[in-house]
Every structure is written in structure tokens, then in C-alpha cells.
Amino acid sequence: MTQPTAASSSTPAAASGLRVDGLTVSVNGRTLVDQATFAAPAGKVTALIGPNGAGKTSAIRAITGATRPDSGVMELDGASLIRMRRRERARRVALVEQDAASVLPLTVAAVVGLGRIPHEAAFTSSSARDATIVDECLQIVGMEKFADRSFDTLSGGERQRVHFARALAQEPRLLVLDEPTNHLDLAAQLRALEVLRTRAAGGTVVLAALHDLNLVAAFCDRVVVLAAGRVLAEGDVEDVLDAQLIEGVYGVSATVLRSPDSGRPLFEFQSRLPGPARSPIPTV
Numbered sequence: 001m002t003q004p005t006a007a008s009s010s011t012p013a014a015a016s017g018l019r020v021d022g023l024t025v026s027v028n029g030r031t032l033v034d035q036a037t038f039a040a041p042a043g044k045v046t047a048l049i050g051p052n053g054a055g056k057t058s059a060i061r062a063i064t065g066a067t068r069p070d071s072g073v074m075e076l077d078g079a080s081l082i083r084m085r086r087r088e089r090a091r092r093v094a095l096v097e098q099d100a101a102s103v104l105p106l107t108v109a110a111v112v113g114l115g116r117i118p119h120e121a122a123f124t125s126s127s128a129r130d131a132t133i134v135d136e137c138l139q140i141v142g143m144e145k146f147a148d149r150s151f152d153t154l155s156g157g158e159r160q161r162v163h164f165a166r167a168l169a170q171e172p173r174l175l176v177l178d179e180p181t182n183h184l185d186l187a188a189q190l191r192a193l194e195v196l197r198t199r200a201a202g203g204t205v206v207l208a209a210l211h212d213l214n215l216v217a218a219f220c221d222r223v224v225v226l227a228a229g230r231v232l233a234e235g236d237v238e239d240v241l242d243a244q245l246i247e248g249v250y251g252v253s254a255t256v257l258r259s260p261d262s263g264r265p266l267f268e269f270q271s272r273l274p275g276p277a278r279s280p281i282p283t284v
């Protein structure tokens with residue numbers, strides 16, 4: 001098993017997949033991501049975790065080209081993402097944003113179809129294959145019955161599922177998701193993470209910012225821990241996520257249990273807020 005690594009300036013080995021080295025992002029003189037170095041290997045689901053304001057979204061936006069970093073190397077399969085042509089990057093990198101809206105009045109199917117645009121040859125319209133992929137991706141997220149609905153009429157969770165489908169339809173080499181489960185109900189959360197595992201098993205590089213450490217432990221292979229813009233630890237979930245790290249990063253006591261089915265870690269948390277201990281939930 002890979003040992004967890006503290007943040008360092010060394011370059012992580014990632015023959016295929018995403019390699020981020022020394023990524024620094026600042027806004028108005030404030031450093032949001034500070035020399036972040038980590039890897040997301042192909043075929044694995046890598047979780048990006050950390051408290052609110054840690055810099056996860058800022059890192060994700062730089063990796064996906066939404067913003068330009070101050071400095072650092074970001075490579076996908078050895079090719080610089082910064083130097084990659086826009087269209088090529090659009091083909092290879094998909095982003096599911098935290099609260100994505102739609103600027104245009106589009107149907108659900110049309111929003112998912114946006115994921116096919118980077119694959120269309122110049123001056124051609126979408127093909128039968130594109131339509132099939134859109135249908136398949138709507139089915140994957142359980143939104144096929146909404147295909148003709150206006151995107152604007154959807155609930156928050158439904159919108160998130162449609163944006164997930166759009167990113168899947170893009171068939172990217174690198175799939176980056178910023179809190180993809182934050183609007184989803186329990187069943188949809190589990191489904192989304194299962195889909196990520198399937199895509200990773202098919203060779204996709206998956207990087208997802210997540211807050212729920214139990215979902216991370218159950219579904220992710222690797223974890224990158226960000227706090228105050230810096231990478232504190234990186235490695236296999238089993239090696240990195242322990243009570244000491246959780247206490248240090250979140251100020252929360254954690255007891256590590258084991259899933260009787262999978263043997264993977266399960267966490268029970270206790271807030272360390274000052275004050276009297278909470279009374280148990282009253283029985284009716």
C-alpha cells in the first residue's frame with residue numbers, strides 16, 4: 001500500500017492520469033492554493049477533501065481551465081493542461097460544478113447534449129451516436145423521463161444529476177467534480193459514486209471534492225487533503241484517513257469502525273464544540 005505523504009515539493013509519480021505540481025492560485029493578492037502537489041492516477045477515484053475554504057474549488061477551477069493559476073504544472077497523461085488547445089482540453093476534461101446553472105433556456109436533453117459539442121466535427125450537427133450517448137447518460141443518472149423538460153424547472157438535485165449526465169456524455173479522460181453529491185438524496189448519492197467507480201474502472205481519471213468522509217471511505221481509492229490552500233496529506237484512503245488526521249484538519253473527534261460487509265473504514269464523529277454534552281434524541 002502507498003504510504004501517505006506529507007505535502008512536499010517532490011513530484012508525484014503518475015505515468016497516466018493527472019499530475020499537479022506546485023499549483024498556486026491567488027486572487028487580489030490572497031493565496032487560495034499554495035504550492036499544491038498531488039496526483040490523481042487513471043483508473044482510481046481520488047477524493048479532494050478539506051474544510052470549508054480550504055481551496056478545493058479554487059484548485060479544481062485551475063485544473064479545469066476555468067481560471068488561470070499563478071504558477072504550477074498540471075499535466076494529464078504527461079501533457080500540459082495549460083498549453084493544451086482549448087478544444088482538445090474541452091474533449092478531455094469535464095467539470096461538474098458545485099452549483100451549476102444554465103444560462104440558456106434549454107431542455108434537459110439539450111443540456112446533456114452540450115457534453116457532445118467538443119466531439120463534433122466542425123460544421124456538423126450532432127449525430128445519432130451523440131443522441132444515443134445523451135439517452136444513455138440520462139438513464140445512468142435516472143433522468144430519462146425529464147429529457148424534454150426545461151432545465152430551469154428542475155429542482156437542485158435534478159439539476160445536479162443533469163450536469164453529471166452532461167459531464168458523462170462528454171466521455172472525458174479527466175472527470176472533475178466539485179461536491180457532486182451536495183444536492184442529492186441518499187439513493188442518488190450512492191448511485192453517483194457507483195457511477196464514478198465504474199468510470200474509473202473503465203480508465204477515466206476521477207477527481208471529486210467531497211465533504212462526506214464516509215462516502216470517501218466507501219467509494220474512493222485515494223485522498224488528497226487540503227487545508228488553508230496546502231496539501232497536508234495524500235495517499236490511499238486506508239492510509240491517510242485516520243482519527244488523528246480528522247481531528248487535526250476538522251477539529252472533530254472520530255472513531256474509526258469497519259464496515260462488516262466491505263471491511264472499509266466507517267467513521268463516527270463527535271463535534272468538539274464547547275458546551276454541555278448533547279442529550280440523546282428523545283424516544284417518542
Ligand SMILES: Nc1ncnc2c1ncn2[C@@H]1O[C@H](COP(=O)(O)OP(=O)(O)OP(=O)(O)O)[C@@H](O)[C@H]1O
Nearest residue numbers: 027028030032050051052053054055056057058059
Ligand atoms: N474571488 C475571490 N476573492 C477572494 N477570496 C476568494 C475568492 N474566491 C475564493 N475565495 C476564498 O478562497 C478560499 C478558498 O475558497 P474555495 O472555494 O476554493 O474553498 P473550498 O475548499 O472549495 O470551500 P467549500 O468547502 O466551502 O466549498 C475561501 O476562503 C474563499 O472565501
